[in-house]
Amino acid sequence: MRIKLLGLIALLTTTTGAYAEQVCSPRINSVTPVNRFEISDDGTVRDLRTLLLWQRCPVGYNIDDKGTVEYPEDDTCEPGEQASQMPWVDAFAFVDENWRLPTVKELMSIMEYKCFDPAMNLTVFPEVPGSRFWTSTTYLKIDEVASVDITAGVNVVDRKVQAENYVRLVRDPAATP
Ligand SMILES: [Ca+2]
Helix, strand or coil, X not given: CHHHHHHHHHHHHCCCCCCCCCEECCCCCCCCCHHHEEECCCCEEEECCCCCEEECCCCCEXXXXXXXXXXXXXXXXXXXXXCCCECHHXXXXXXXXXXXXXXXXXXXXXXXCCEECCCCCCCCCCCCCCXXXXXXXXXXXXXXXXXXXXXXXXXXXXXXXXXXXXCCCEECHHHCC
16 A cells, blocks of 8 residues: 555656656546547537537647547647636637636536546547646635646636636537537
8 A cells, every 4th residue: 555655656746747648547447438529620529428519629729630530549739829828817718609618517527537647538638738727617715716637637726817727618519500
C-alpha cells in the first residue's frame, strides 16, 4: 500500500509537463467508450447518451483530423490565433444562440474515470496542455464558479476573474437542425 501511494505521488509530481502521459486502468470499465459518441468532420461530437453536441477542442483550438476523418485516434487539437485560457466572463464572448457553457453536471458527464491525466477519452476529446475548464454553474458566493479539472475529472471551485481556464462549448439537442 505504501509503495502504491509513493508511486502515485511520483506520478503526480512528474506530470507538470505540457503533455503528460495519460494513465488508464485496465481493471475499470470505460464510461466514455468511442462507440458512445458520433464524431463529425466539423470538429463536433454527439454524445449518444445525453444527446448533447460538444466541441471536440476547447475555444482557441482547431481540430486537425490528419486527413483521416474516418480514423479519430490520430486527431489533435491545434492552437489557433485566439486565446484559449481566459477569465470566466470572457468565455461568454464565444456563446451564441446555439453554443453555450456546459453546466458542471454536463461537463462531468464526459469524464472518463478509467483514466487519469486527463480523465477523458482522448480519441473523442484530443488533449490540450492545461486542465481546468469553466462551467456555467455558479455558487451563492458571487465571485466563485464551478470548473472541472480534467486531470482527475473532479469538480473544483475557481474565482471568476482571477482564474484563467479553458472553455468547451456544448449545444442542446433541440438547437441542432
Ligand atoms: Ca484522423
